[in-house]
Amino acid sequence: MKTRTALLGVTYLSAALSYGAVFSFVHPGAHATFWALAVLSAVRHFMRSFFVSRHLLNGLAVAVTILSLSRIRSDLLLEPIMDGVLVLLGIKLLEARLGRDYLQVYLLCLFLLLGLGLLSLSISFLLYLGPLAFLLTLSLLLLTVEAEAPEGQLPRKAFPQLAFMAGVMGGLTVPVALILFVILPRTNFPLLNLLSAFGKGGVGRTGFSETVRLGEVTAIQEDAAVVFRAQTDPLAEKDLYWRGLVFDRFDGATWSPSRHVDWAPFQPLQTGDVRQIIFMEPFGMDVLFGLDRPVFIDEIPVRGTKDGTFRVVSPLFKKTRYVVWSRRPTPYVDEEPPGPELLHLPRDLSRGLSEFARQWAGIPSPADRVRAITGFLQSSSFHYALENLPSSLEEFLLEDRRGNCEYFASALAVLARLSGVPARLVGGYRGGYYNQAGGYYLVLQKHAHVWTEIYVDGIGWVRMDPTPTAALTPAERYARTLLARWRVLVDTLNYYWFRTVVDYDVEKQLGLVRRAQALASSLSHRPKALSKETLRTAVAVGIGAAILIGFGLAGLPWTRGDPAQRFRKAYARRLQRYGYHLKDWEGVEESARSLKDPVVRERALHFARAFHQAVYRNEDLGPETRRALKERLRRL
16 A cells, blocks of 8 residues: 555545534535535545646635635624635645645644534534544654655555554553643633634523513424533422523513512522532523522522522623522412512503403402413313414414413413413423433423413412423423434533533632642641542542553663663564564674565665664664664664
Protein backbone atom coordinates (compact mmCIF):
# COMPACT_ATOMS: atom_id res chain seq x y z
CA MET A 1 0.00 0.00 0.00
CA LYS A 2 1.27 3.43 -0.91
CA THR A 3 1.87 5.86 1.93
CA ARG A 4 -0.21 8.48 0.09
CA THR A 5 -3.19 6.09 -0.09
CA ALA A 6 -3.04 5.40 3.65
CA LEU A 7 -2.71 9.13 4.35
CA LEU A 8 -5.73 9.94 2.20
CA GLY A 9 -7.79 7.19 3.84
CA VAL A 10 -7.10 8.40 7.37
CA THR A 11 -7.69 12.02 6.29
CA TYR A 12 -11.10 11.15 4.86
CA LEU A 13 -11.99 9.28 8.05
CA SER A 14 -11.07 12.37 10.09
CA ALA A 15 -13.24 14.55 7.86
CA ALA A 16 -16.16 12.11 8.12
CA LEU A 17 -15.90 12.03 11.92
CA SER A 18 -15.86 15.83 12.11
CA TYR A 19 -18.84 15.99 9.78
CA GLY A 20 -20.74 13.57 12.00
CA ALA A 21 -20.00 15.73 15.04
CA VAL A 22 -21.91 18.73 13.64
CA PHE A 23 -24.36 16.81 11.45
CA SER A 24 -27.50 17.88 13.34
CA PHE A 25 -26.51 21.57 13.45
CA VAL A 26 -25.70 22.16 9.77
CA HIS A 27 -27.93 23.78 7.12
CA PRO A 28 -29.21 21.40 4.35
CA GLY A 29 -27.40 23.50 1.76
CA ALA A 30 -24.09 22.98 3.57
CA HIS A 31 -24.82 19.23 3.76
CA ALA A 32 -25.35 19.00 0.00
CA THR A 33 -22.32 21.15 -0.86
CA PHE A 34 -19.99 19.20 1.41
CA TRP A 35 -21.18 15.86 0.01
CA ALA A 36 -20.70 17.06 -3.57
CA LEU A 37 -17.17 18.29 -2.86
CA ALA A 38 -16.27 15.15 -0.88
CA VAL A 39 -17.45 12.80 -3.65
CA LEU A 40 -15.64 14.88 -6.29
CA SER A 41 -12.42 14.85 -4.26
CA ALA A 42 -12.69 11.08 -3.69
CA VAL A 43 -12.98 10.55 -7.44
CA ARG A 44 -9.94 12.75 -8.00
CA HIS A 45 -7.75 11.04 -5.40
CA PHE A 46 -8.79 7.39 -5.68
CA MET A 47 -10.18 6.87 -9.20
CA ARG A 48 -9.19 9.37 -11.86
CA SER A 49 -6.99 12.37 -11.25
CA PHE A 50 -7.94 15.64 -12.93
CA PHE A 51 -6.73 19.21 -12.74
CA VAL A 52 -8.43 21.73 -10.43
CA SER A 53 -7.34 25.37 -10.45
CA ARG A 54 -6.20 26.56 -7.02
CA HIS A 55 -7.29 30.09 -7.95
CA LEU A 56 -10.82 28.80 -8.56
CA LEU A 57 -10.89 26.96 -5.23
CA ASN A 58 -9.48 29.96 -3.34
CA GLY A 59 -12.12 32.20 -4.88
CA LEU A 60 -14.82 29.71 -3.90
CA ALA A 61 -13.45 29.61 -0.33
CA VAL A 62 -13.59 33.42 -0.09
CA ALA A 63 -17.18 33.44 -1.38
CA VAL A 64 -18.21 30.76 1.14
CA THR A 65 -16.62 32.72 3.99
CA ILE A 66 -18.41 35.94 3.02
CA LEU A 67 -21.75 34.13 2.66
CA SER A 68 -21.38 32.49 6.08
CA LEU A 69 -20.51 35.73 7.83
CA SER A 70 -23.45 37.51 6.17
CA ARG A 71 -25.89 34.99 7.67
CA ILE A 72 -24.83 35.65 11.27
CA ARG A 73 -27.41 37.31 13.49
CA SER A 74 -28.09 37.50 17.20
CA ASP A 75 -30.24 34.34 17.30
CA LEU A 76 -28.14 32.41 14.76
CA LEU A 77 -24.52 32.96 15.68
CA LEU A 78 -22.66 29.65 15.47
CA GLU A 79 -24.54 27.62 12.87
CA PRO A 80 -23.57 29.82 9.86
CA ILE A 81 -19.93 29.62 10.92
CA MET A 82 -20.14 25.82 11.14
CA ASP A 83 -21.78 25.74 7.70
CA GLY A 84 -18.88 27.73 6.26
CA VAL A 85 -16.20 25.63 7.98
CA LEU A 86 -17.80 22.41 6.70
CA VAL A 87 -17.86 23.65 3.10
CA LEU A 88 -14.25 24.86 3.44
CA LEU A 89 -13.35 21.33 4.60
CA GLY A 90 -14.85 19.93 1.41
CA ILE A 91 -12.88 22.43 -0.67
CA LYS A 92 -9.61 21.52 1.05
CA LEU A 93 -10.27 17.80 0.54
CA LEU A 94 -10.61 18.46 -3.18
CA GLU A 95 -7.46 20.59 -3.18
CA ALA A 96 -5.29 18.32 -1.00
CA ARG A 97 -1.93 17.72 -2.65
CA LEU A 98 0.76 19.28 -0.49
CA GLY A 99 1.57 18.82 3.16
CA ARG A 100 0.13 22.21 4.02
CA ASP A 101 -3.20 21.20 2.44
CA TYR A 102 -3.45 18.22 4.77
CA LEU A 103 -2.56 20.35 7.78
CA GLN A 104 -5.34 22.78 6.83
CA VAL A 105 -7.79 19.87 6.57
CA TYR A 106 -6.86 18.74 10.08
CA LEU A 107 -7.24 22.28 11.40
CA LEU A 108 -10.74 22.55 9.91
CA CYS A 109 -11.64 19.20 11.51
CA LEU A 110 -10.62 20.62 14.88
CA PHE A 111 -12.68 23.75 14.25
CA LEU A 112 -15.76 21.61 13.61
CA LEU A 113 -15.16 19.72 16.84
CA LEU A 114 -14.80 23.04 18.67
CA GLY A 115 -18.13 24.06 17.15
CA LEU A 116 -19.73 20.96 18.66
CA GLY A 117 -18.32 21.98 22.05
CA LEU A 118 -19.95 25.40 21.67
CA LEU A 119 -23.28 24.09 20.44
CA SER A 120 -23.62 21.18 22.86
CA LEU A 121 -22.20 20.41 26.28
CA SER A 122 -23.09 16.71 26.16
CA ILE A 123 -20.62 13.86 26.47
CA SER A 124 -20.84 13.39 22.68
CA PHE A 125 -18.01 15.94 22.49
CA LEU A 126 -15.71 13.53 24.34
CA LEU A 127 -16.87 10.59 22.22
CA TYR A 128 -15.84 12.49 19.09
CA LEU A 129 -12.68 14.00 20.60
CA GLY A 130 -10.96 10.69 21.39
CA PRO A 131 -11.22 9.05 17.94
CA LEU A 132 -10.50 12.32 16.14
CA ALA A 133 -7.37 12.93 18.23
CA PHE A 134 -6.16 9.42 17.36
CA LEU A 135 -6.86 9.86 13.63
CA LEU A 136 -5.18 13.25 13.46
CA THR A 137 -2.09 11.95 15.29
CA LEU A 138 -1.91 8.99 12.89
CA SER A 139 -2.35 11.36 9.96
CA LEU A 140 0.58 13.48 11.10
CA LEU A 141 2.77 10.37 11.44
CA LEU A 142 1.80 9.23 7.93
CA LEU A 143 2.39 12.74 6.62
CA THR A 144 5.92 12.66 8.08
CA VAL A 145 6.63 9.28 6.49
CA GLU A 146 5.24 10.46 3.15
CA ALA A 147 7.39 13.59 3.26
CA GLU A 148 10.52 11.43 3.69
CA ALA A 149 9.66 9.23 0.70
CA PRO A 150 7.04 10.75 -1.65
CA GLU A 151 5.05 8.08 -3.51
CA GLY A 152 6.83 5.43 -1.42
CA GLN A 153 5.39 2.08 -0.37
CA LEU A 154 4.29 1.50 3.20
CA PRO A 155 5.46 -1.93 4.48
CA ARG A 156 2.71 -4.29 5.56
CA LYS A 157 3.52 -4.10 9.28
CA ALA A 158 4.28 -0.39 9.31
CA PHE A 159 0.68 0.85 9.40
CA PRO A 160 -0.31 -1.16 12.54
CA GLN A 161 2.87 0.02 14.22
CA LEU A 162 2.14 3.65 13.35
CA ALA A 163 -1.42 3.22 14.64
CA PHE A 164 -0.08 1.72 17.87
CA MET A 165 2.35 4.63 18.21
CA ALA A 166 -0.50 7.14 17.68
CA GLY A 167 -2.55 5.39 20.37
CA VAL A 168 0.37 5.40 22.81
CA MET A 169 1.03 9.09 22.18
CA GLY A 170 -2.62 9.84 22.91
CA GLY A 171 -2.61 7.64 26.00
CA LEU A 172 0.43 9.40 27.42
CA THR A 173 -1.44 12.71 27.30
CA VAL A 174 -4.37 11.44 29.39
CA PRO A 175 -2.68 11.63 32.84
CA VAL A 176 -1.34 15.09 32.05
CA ALA A 177 -4.77 16.23 30.84
CA LEU A 178 -6.41 14.92 34.01
CA ILE A 179 -3.89 16.71 36.22
CA LEU A 180 -4.29 19.97 34.30
CA PHE A 181 -8.08 19.64 34.47
CA VAL A 182 -7.97 19.32 38.25
CA ILE A 183 -5.41 22.02 39.05
CA LEU A 184 -5.76 24.72 36.37
CA PRO A 185 -7.71 27.79 37.56
CA ARG A 186 -11.24 27.91 36.19
CA THR A 187 -13.70 30.74 35.79
CA ASN A 188 -17.41 30.85 36.47
CA PHE A 189 -17.91 33.21 33.54
CA PRO A 190 -19.91 31.16 31.04
CA LEU A 191 -18.31 32.41 27.80
CA LEU A 192 -18.76 29.20 25.82
CA ASN A 193 -22.25 28.63 27.19
CA LEU A 194 -23.15 32.23 26.42
CA LEU A 195 -22.14 31.67 22.80
CA SER A 196 -24.09 28.42 22.61
CA ALA A 197 -27.15 30.15 24.07
CA PHE A 198 -27.64 32.04 20.80
CA GLY A 199 -28.98 29.55 18.32
CA LYS A 200 -30.73 26.20 18.32
CA GLY A 201 -29.62 25.35 21.80
CA GLY A 202 -30.19 28.71 23.39
CA VAL A 203 -32.91 31.25 24.06
CA GLY A 204 -36.24 29.75 24.90
CA ARG A 205 -34.78 26.31 25.40
CA THR A 206 -37.70 25.39 27.62
CA GLY A 207 -40.07 26.29 24.83
CA PHE A 208 -42.13 28.45 27.19
CA SER A 209 -42.10 32.21 26.96
CA GLU A 210 -43.94 34.73 29.12
CA THR A 211 -47.18 33.90 27.29
CA VAL A 212 -49.24 30.86 26.32
CA ARG A 213 -51.26 31.12 23.13
CA LEU A 214 -53.74 28.45 22.10
CA GLY A 215 -51.94 25.88 19.95
CA GLU A 216 -48.40 26.96 20.85
CA VAL A 217 -47.56 24.07 23.18
CA THR A 218 -48.01 21.63 20.30
CA ALA A 219 -44.80 22.89 18.68
CA ILE A 220 -42.95 22.51 21.99
CA GLN A 221 -44.16 18.94 22.45
CA GLU A 222 -42.72 17.93 19.08
CA ASP A 223 -39.19 18.67 20.33
CA ALA A 224 -37.21 15.88 22.06
CA ALA A 225 -34.54 18.19 23.52
CA VAL A 226 -33.61 17.77 27.20
CA VAL A 227 -34.87 20.53 29.51
CA PHE A 228 -33.57 19.35 32.88
CA ARG A 229 -32.69 16.31 34.97
CA ALA A 230 -34.14 16.00 38.47
CA GLN A 231 -32.27 13.77 40.90
CA THR A 232 -34.74 12.40 43.45
CA ASP A 233 -36.37 9.18 44.58
CA PRO A 234 -39.03 7.62 42.33
CA LEU A 235 -42.38 9.39 42.70
CA ALA A 236 -45.97 8.47 41.94
CA GLU A 237 -46.97 9.36 38.39
CA LYS A 238 -49.77 11.62 39.65
CA ASP A 239 -47.23 13.82 41.45
CA LEU A 240 -44.96 14.46 38.45
CA TYR A 241 -45.93 18.06 37.76
CA TRP A 242 -42.91 20.36 37.35
CA ARG A 243 -44.01 23.92 38.07
CA GLY A 244 -42.49 26.82 36.16
CA LEU A 245 -44.70 29.77 35.13
CA VAL A 246 -48.06 31.08 36.29
CA PHE A 247 -50.40 32.84 33.84
CA ASP A 248 -53.30 34.78 35.35
CA ARG A 249 -54.19 37.35 32.65
CA PHE A 250 -56.33 36.33 29.67
CA ASP A 251 -57.11 38.54 26.67
CA GLY A 252 -59.30 36.06 24.81
CA ALA A 253 -56.49 34.22 23.00
CA THR A 254 -53.32 34.54 25.09
CA TRP A 255 -52.47 33.95 28.75
CA SER A 256 -49.69 35.96 30.43
CA PRO A 257 -48.41 36.68 33.97
CA SER A 258 -49.54 39.71 35.95
CA ARG A 259 -47.47 42.81 35.45
CA HIS A 260 -47.29 43.29 39.20
CA VAL A 261 -45.18 40.66 40.91
CA ASP A 262 -45.48 40.04 44.67
CA TRP A 263 -42.17 38.73 46.00
CA ALA A 264 -42.45 36.41 48.97
CA PRO A 265 -39.91 34.86 51.36
CA PHE A 266 -39.19 31.15 51.25
CA GLN A 267 -41.48 28.87 53.22
CA PRO A 268 -39.94 27.06 56.22
CA LEU A 269 -39.19 23.44 55.45
CA GLN A 270 -41.43 20.73 56.89
CA THR A 271 -41.21 16.98 57.33
CA GLY A 272 -42.26 15.30 54.12
CA ASP A 273 -41.00 18.00 51.76
CA VAL A 274 -39.49 16.41 48.66
CA ARG A 275 -35.87 17.29 47.87
CA GLN A 276 -34.69 17.40 44.25
CA ILE A 277 -31.34 18.30 42.69
CA ILE A 278 -32.09 19.95 39.36
CA PHE A 279 -29.54 20.02 36.54
CA MET A 280 -30.99 22.64 34.20
CA GLU A 281 -29.98 23.02 30.57
CA PRO A 282 -29.18 26.57 29.37
CA PHE A 283 -32.43 28.03 28.05
CA GLY A 284 -32.12 31.81 28.29
CA MET A 285 -34.99 32.45 30.76
CA ASP A 286 -35.06 33.48 34.40
CA VAL A 287 -37.59 30.88 35.60
CA LEU A 288 -36.64 27.78 37.60
CA PHE A 289 -38.57 24.53 37.64
CA GLY A 290 -39.38 22.25 40.54
CA LEU A 291 -41.86 19.62 41.59
CA ASP A 292 -45.24 21.22 42.24
CA ARG A 293 -45.24 23.05 44.55
CA PRO A 294 -41.72 24.46 45.27
CA VAL A 295 -41.27 26.16 48.64
CA PHE A 296 -37.48 26.59 48.96
CA ILE A 297 -34.52 26.75 46.56
CA ASP A 298 -30.85 26.58 47.53
CA GLU A 299 -27.38 26.91 45.94
CA ILE A 300 -28.43 29.68 43.54
CA PRO A 301 -29.53 33.31 44.09
CA VAL A 302 -33.28 33.31 43.50
CA ARG A 303 -36.44 35.21 44.37
CA GLY A 304 -39.73 33.52 45.18
CA THR A 305 -43.20 34.82 44.37
CA LYS A 306 -46.54 34.34 46.07
CA ASP A 307 -47.83 32.25 43.19
CA GLY A 308 -45.21 29.56 43.82
CA THR A 309 -42.76 30.40 41.05
CA PHE A 310 -39.06 31.21 41.39
CA ARG A 311 -36.93 33.53 39.29
CA VAL A 312 -33.21 34.19 39.10
CA VAL A 313 -31.74 37.66 38.70
CA SER A 314 -30.50 37.15 35.13
CA PRO A 315 -31.37 34.58 32.42
CA LEU A 316 -29.58 31.25 32.54
CA PHE A 317 -27.08 30.84 29.72
CA LYS A 318 -25.13 27.94 31.19
CA LYS A 319 -25.92 24.55 32.67
CA THR A 320 -27.13 25.24 36.20
CA ARG A 321 -27.40 23.08 39.30
CA TYR A 322 -29.70 23.92 42.20
CA VAL A 323 -31.60 22.19 45.01
CA VAL A 324 -35.34 22.62 45.43
CA TRP A 325 -37.75 21.42 48.13
CA SER A 326 -41.38 20.90 47.21
CA ARG A 327 -44.50 20.37 49.27
CA ARG A 328 -47.14 17.87 48.25
CA PRO A 329 -50.02 17.55 47.77
CA THR A 330 -52.31 20.48 46.99
CA PRO A 331 -54.37 22.34 48.13
CA TYR A 332 -52.00 25.18 48.92
CA VAL A 333 -53.27 27.98 51.16
CA ASP A 334 -51.95 31.52 50.61
CA GLU A 335 -51.77 34.02 53.44
CA GLU A 336 -54.25 36.21 51.57
CA PRO A 337 -57.14 35.18 49.28
CA PRO A 338 -56.77 36.14 45.60
CA GLY A 339 -58.00 39.50 44.39
CA PRO A 340 -60.71 40.23 41.81
CA GLU A 341 -58.15 40.17 38.99
CA LEU A 342 -58.31 36.37 39.04
CA LEU A 343 -61.97 36.62 37.99
CA HIS A 344 -61.25 39.11 35.22
CA LEU A 345 -62.12 38.26 31.61
CA PRO A 346 -61.88 40.43 28.49
CA ARG A 347 -64.93 42.59 27.70
CA ASP A 348 -65.12 41.26 24.17
CA LEU A 349 -65.35 37.65 25.35
CA SER A 350 -67.82 35.69 23.26
CA ARG A 351 -71.41 35.88 24.51
CA GLY A 352 -71.76 32.24 23.56
CA LEU A 353 -69.17 31.28 26.18
CA SER A 354 -70.98 33.25 28.89
CA GLU A 355 -74.28 31.58 28.08
CA PHE A 356 -72.56 28.18 27.87
CA ALA A 357 -71.19 28.58 31.43
CA ARG A 358 -74.63 29.20 32.95
CA GLN A 359 -75.39 25.49 33.07
CA TRP A 360 -73.13 25.22 36.12
CA ALA A 361 -74.26 28.41 37.82
CA GLY A 362 -76.91 26.59 39.84
CA ILE A 363 -74.38 24.42 41.67
CA PRO A 364 -73.98 26.07 45.11
CA SER A 365 -70.56 24.73 46.10
CA PRO A 366 -67.58 26.25 44.16
CA ALA A 367 -65.66 23.00 44.53
CA ASP A 368 -68.57 20.95 43.14
CA ARG A 369 -68.99 23.52 40.37
CA VAL A 370 -65.35 23.10 39.27
CA ARG A 371 -65.55 19.31 39.50
CA ALA A 372 -68.61 19.35 37.27
CA ILE A 373 -66.82 21.48 34.65
CA THR A 374 -63.76 19.23 34.80
CA GLY A 375 -65.91 16.12 34.38
CA PHE A 376 -67.56 17.70 31.35
CA LEU A 377 -64.17 18.44 29.71
CA GLN A 378 -62.96 14.90 30.39
CA SER A 379 -66.08 13.29 28.95
CA SER A 380 -66.14 11.31 25.72
CA SER A 381 -67.33 14.41 23.84
CA PHE A 382 -63.80 15.84 23.89
CA HIS A 383 -60.71 14.38 22.27
CA TYR A 384 -56.99 15.02 22.67
CA ALA A 385 -55.37 16.17 19.40
CA LEU A 386 -52.19 17.85 18.14
CA GLU A 387 -53.21 18.66 14.57
CA ASN A 388 -55.96 20.74 12.93
CA LEU A 389 -56.66 22.51 16.21
CA PRO A 390 -59.52 25.00 16.69
CA SER A 391 -58.80 28.67 16.12
CA SER A 392 -60.50 29.88 19.31
CA LEU A 393 -61.69 28.71 22.72
CA GLU A 394 -65.32 29.13 21.67
CA GLU A 395 -64.80 26.83 18.67
CA PHE A 396 -63.13 24.29 20.96
CA LEU A 397 -66.01 24.22 23.46
CA LEU A 398 -68.99 24.60 21.17
CA GLU A 399 -67.97 23.00 17.87
CA ASP A 400 -64.75 21.06 17.31
CA ARG A 401 -63.99 19.80 20.84
CA ARG A 402 -60.50 18.65 19.81
CA GLY A 403 -57.38 20.12 21.38
CA ASN A 404 -54.35 19.59 23.55
CA CYS A 405 -53.47 20.64 27.09
CA GLU A 406 -53.66 24.43 26.72
CA TYR A 407 -57.18 24.19 25.26
CA PHE A 408 -58.46 22.04 28.11
CA ALA A 409 -56.70 24.14 30.79
CA SER A 410 -57.88 27.42 29.26
CA ALA A 411 -61.44 26.15 28.96
CA LEU A 412 -61.53 25.13 32.64
CA ALA A 413 -60.03 28.45 33.79
CA VAL A 414 -62.42 30.58 31.70
CA LEU A 415 -65.52 28.56 32.64
CA ALA A 416 -64.50 28.67 36.32
CA ARG A 417 -64.11 32.45 36.19
CA LEU A 418 -67.46 32.78 34.43
CA SER A 419 -68.88 30.70 37.31
CA GLY A 420 -67.33 33.02 39.92
CA VAL A 421 -64.36 30.83 40.90
CA PRO A 422 -60.83 32.37 40.77
CA ALA A 423 -58.60 30.42 38.35
CA ARG A 424 -55.25 30.65 36.56
CA LEU A 425 -52.97 28.57 34.32
CA VAL A 426 -49.64 26.99 35.26
CA GLY A 427 -47.02 26.16 32.63
CA GLY A 428 -44.40 23.50 33.20
CA TYR A 429 -43.82 19.83 32.51
CA ARG A 430 -45.76 16.70 33.22
CA GLY A 431 -44.04 13.35 33.81
CA GLY A 432 -40.50 12.32 32.94
CA TYR A 433 -38.47 9.19 32.21
CA TYR A 434 -36.87 7.80 35.36
CA ASN A 435 -33.29 6.62 34.99
CA GLN A 436 -32.70 3.85 37.50
CA ALA A 437 -28.91 3.87 36.97
CA GLY A 438 -28.54 7.58 37.73
CA GLY A 439 -31.50 7.98 40.09
CA TYR A 440 -33.03 10.95 38.26
CA TYR A 441 -35.92 11.98 36.03
CA LEU A 442 -35.11 12.98 32.46
CA VAL A 443 -37.54 15.70 31.37
CA LEU A 444 -37.81 16.61 27.68
CA GLN A 445 -39.62 19.29 25.72
CA LYS A 446 -42.14 16.59 24.88
CA HIS A 447 -43.26 16.72 28.52
CA ALA A 448 -44.37 20.36 28.19
CA HIS A 449 -47.76 20.77 29.80
CA VAL A 450 -50.28 23.35 30.96
CA TRP A 451 -52.76 22.79 33.77
CA THR A 452 -55.21 24.84 35.85
CA GLU A 453 -55.25 26.04 39.46
CA ILE A 454 -58.56 26.80 41.12
CA TYR A 455 -58.99 28.75 44.36
CA VAL A 456 -61.72 27.54 46.67
CA ASP A 457 -62.55 29.49 49.83
CA GLY A 458 -61.58 27.58 52.94
CA ILE A 459 -59.49 25.09 50.97
CA GLY A 460 -56.91 27.06 48.98
CA TRP A 461 -55.35 26.59 45.55
CA VAL A 462 -56.15 23.21 44.05
CA ARG A 463 -54.39 21.77 41.01
CA MET A 464 -56.89 20.64 38.40
CA ASP A 465 -55.77 18.96 35.17
CA PRO A 466 -58.74 18.68 32.79
CA THR A 467 -56.70 17.10 29.98
CA PRO A 468 -58.15 13.58 29.43
CA THR A 469 -56.14 11.08 31.47
CA ALA A 470 -56.38 8.47 28.70
CA ALA A 471 -54.87 10.80 26.11
CA LEU A 472 -51.76 9.55 24.35
CA THR A 473 -49.51 12.60 24.69
CA PRO A 474 -46.31 13.09 22.61
CA ALA A 475 -44.22 12.16 25.65
CA GLU A 476 -46.14 8.91 26.21
CA ARG A 477 -45.99 8.03 22.51
CA TYR A 478 -42.24 8.70 22.50
CA ALA A 479 -41.78 6.60 25.67
CA ARG A 480 -43.05 3.51 23.83
CA THR A 481 -40.30 3.69 21.21
CA LEU A 482 -37.01 1.82 21.41
CA LEU A 483 -35.21 5.12 20.77
CA ALA A 484 -36.58 6.62 24.00
CA ARG A 485 -35.47 3.64 26.09
CA TRP A 486 -32.03 3.69 24.56
CA ARG A 487 -31.80 7.44 25.09
CA VAL A 488 -32.65 7.18 28.79
CA LEU A 489 -29.95 4.54 29.19
CA VAL A 490 -27.28 6.51 27.30
CA ASP A 491 -28.25 9.73 29.07
CA THR A 492 -26.62 8.33 32.21
CA LEU A 493 -23.28 9.19 30.61
CA ASN A 494 -24.41 12.77 30.00
CA TYR A 495 -25.63 13.05 33.57
CA TYR A 496 -22.32 12.03 35.10
CA TRP A 497 -20.40 14.02 32.46
CA PHE A 498 -22.17 17.16 33.66
CA ARG A 499 -21.69 16.35 37.34
CA THR A 500 -17.97 15.54 37.10
CA VAL A 501 -16.73 17.68 34.19
CA VAL A 502 -19.06 20.49 33.12
CA ASP A 503 -20.07 21.36 36.67
CA TYR A 504 -16.44 21.31 37.92
CA ASP A 505 -15.82 24.95 38.83
CA VAL A 506 -13.80 27.11 41.22
CA GLU A 507 -15.95 26.12 44.18
CA LYS A 508 -15.24 22.43 43.62
CA GLN A 509 -11.53 23.16 43.15
CA LEU A 510 -11.45 24.96 46.49
CA GLY A 511 -13.30 22.07 48.10
CA LEU A 512 -10.68 19.67 46.73
CA VAL A 513 -7.91 21.86 48.15
CA ARG A 514 -9.62 21.94 51.55
CA ARG A 515 -9.91 18.15 51.60
CA ALA A 516 -6.24 17.81 50.66
CA GLN A 517 -5.31 20.21 53.47
CA ALA A 518 -7.49 18.28 55.90
CA LEU A 519 -5.82 15.05 54.80
CA ALA A 520 -2.35 16.54 55.26
CA SER A 521 -3.32 17.87 58.68
CA SER A 522 -4.73 14.53 59.78
CA LEU A 523 -1.58 12.71 58.64
CA SER A 524 0.66 15.16 60.51
CA HIS A 525 -0.96 14.11 63.78
CA ARG A 526 -1.41 10.68 65.20
CA PRO A 527 -4.82 9.77 63.85
CA LYS A 528 -7.33 7.95 65.95
CA ALA A 529 -9.33 6.63 63.02
CA LEU A 530 -9.40 7.66 59.37
CA SER A 531 -12.80 8.43 57.93
CA LYS A 532 -14.08 6.79 54.73
CA GLU A 533 -13.79 10.11 52.90
CA THR A 534 -10.16 10.48 53.97
CA LEU A 535 -9.37 6.91 52.90
CA ARG A 536 -10.97 7.47 49.49
CA THR A 537 -8.95 10.65 48.97
CA ALA A 538 -5.73 8.92 50.02
CA VAL A 539 -6.37 6.00 47.66
CA ALA A 540 -7.10 8.38 44.77
CA VAL A 541 -3.89 10.34 45.42
CA GLY A 542 -1.88 7.10 45.67
CA ILE A 543 -3.26 5.74 42.40
CA GLY A 544 -2.55 9.04 40.64
CA ALA A 545 1.02 9.11 41.94
CA ALA A 546 1.57 5.48 40.88
CA ILE A 547 0.34 6.24 37.36
CA LEU A 548 2.64 9.25 37.06
CA ILE A 549 5.65 7.27 38.35
CA GLY A 550 4.88 4.43 35.95
CA PHE A 551 4.72 6.73 32.96
CA GLY A 552 7.87 8.46 34.11
CA LEU A 553 9.79 5.20 34.40
CA ALA A 554 8.43 4.04 31.04
CA GLY A 555 9.95 7.10 29.43
CA LEU A 556 13.48 6.35 30.73
CA PRO A 557 14.59 3.25 28.82
CA TRP A 558 17.72 4.97 27.49
CA THR A 559 19.27 5.58 30.88
CA ARG A 560 19.97 1.99 32.03
CA GLY A 561 22.14 -0.91 30.81
CA ASP A 562 24.70 -1.17 27.98
CA PRO A 563 23.84 1.49 25.36
CA ALA A 564 25.42 -0.51 22.53
CA GLN A 565 23.21 -3.53 23.28
CA ARG A 566 20.13 -1.30 23.48
CA PHE A 567 20.88 0.19 20.07
CA ARG A 568 21.41 -3.26 18.58
CA LYS A 569 18.07 -4.52 19.96
CA ALA A 570 16.28 -1.41 18.72
CA TYR A 571 17.87 -1.90 15.29
CA ALA A 572 16.71 -5.53 15.28
CA ARG A 573 13.14 -4.47 16.04
CA ARG A 574 13.25 -2.04 13.14
CA LEU A 575 14.42 -4.76 10.74
CA GLN A 576 11.55 -7.02 11.86
CA ARG A 577 9.14 -4.52 10.34
CA TYR A 578 10.57 -5.39 6.94
CA GLY A 579 10.55 -9.14 7.53
CA TYR A 580 14.26 -9.50 8.39
CA HIS A 581 15.44 -11.16 11.62
CA LEU A 582 18.87 -10.17 12.95
CA LYS A 583 20.88 -13.22 14.06
CA ASP A 584 22.83 -13.14 17.30
CA TRP A 585 26.13 -13.74 15.49
CA GLU A 586 25.36 -11.31 12.64
CA GLY A 587 26.94 -7.87 12.44
CA VAL A 588 24.88 -4.72 12.11
CA GLU A 589 26.46 -3.58 8.85
CA GLU A 590 26.40 -7.10 7.41
CA SER A 591 22.65 -7.37 8.00
CA ALA A 592 22.06 -3.96 6.44
CA ARG A 593 23.79 -4.98 3.20
CA SER A 594 21.55 -8.03 2.84
CA LEU A 595 18.30 -6.01 2.72
CA LYS A 596 16.54 -6.16 -0.67
CA ASP A 597 14.67 -2.83 -0.65
CA PRO A 598 17.21 -0.21 -1.82
CA VAL A 599 15.61 2.64 0.17
CA VAL A 600 15.51 0.62 3.39
CA ARG A 601 19.02 -0.78 2.75
CA GLU A 602 20.44 2.75 2.37
CA ARG A 603 18.85 3.95 5.62
CA ALA A 604 19.98 0.81 7.48
CA LEU A 605 23.57 1.30 6.22
CA HIS A 606 23.36 4.94 7.28
CA PHE A 607 22.72 3.78 10.86
CA ALA A 608 25.05 0.77 10.76
CA ARG A 609 28.10 2.78 9.70
CA ALA A 610 27.52 5.40 12.38
CA PHE A 611 26.95 2.67 14.98
CA HIS A 612 30.14 0.85 13.95
CA GLN A 613 32.12 4.09 14.06
CA ALA A 614 30.83 5.02 17.53
CA VAL A 615 31.16 1.58 19.16
CA TYR A 616 34.26 0.02 17.63
CA ARG A 617 36.43 2.91 16.51
CA ASN A 618 35.76 5.97 18.65
CA GLU A 619 34.29 4.04 21.59
CA ASP A 620 32.16 7.09 22.19
CA LEU A 621 28.46 6.70 23.05
CA GLY A 622 28.02 10.06 24.76
CA PRO A 623 24.75 12.04 24.75
CA GLU A 624 25.39 13.69 21.37
CA THR A 625 26.26 10.39 19.68
CA ARG A 626 23.23 8.64 21.19
CA ARG A 627 20.92 11.39 19.96
CA ALA A 628 22.38 11.09 16.44
CA LEU A 629 21.95 7.30 16.43
CA LYS A 630 18.36 7.54 17.70
CA GLU A 631 17.56 10.00 14.90
CA ARG A 632 18.94 7.56 12.28
CA LEU A 633 16.93 4.75 13.86
CA ARG A 634 13.80 6.87 13.72
CA ARG A 635 14.28 7.36 9.95
CA LEU A 636 14.67 3.62 9.53
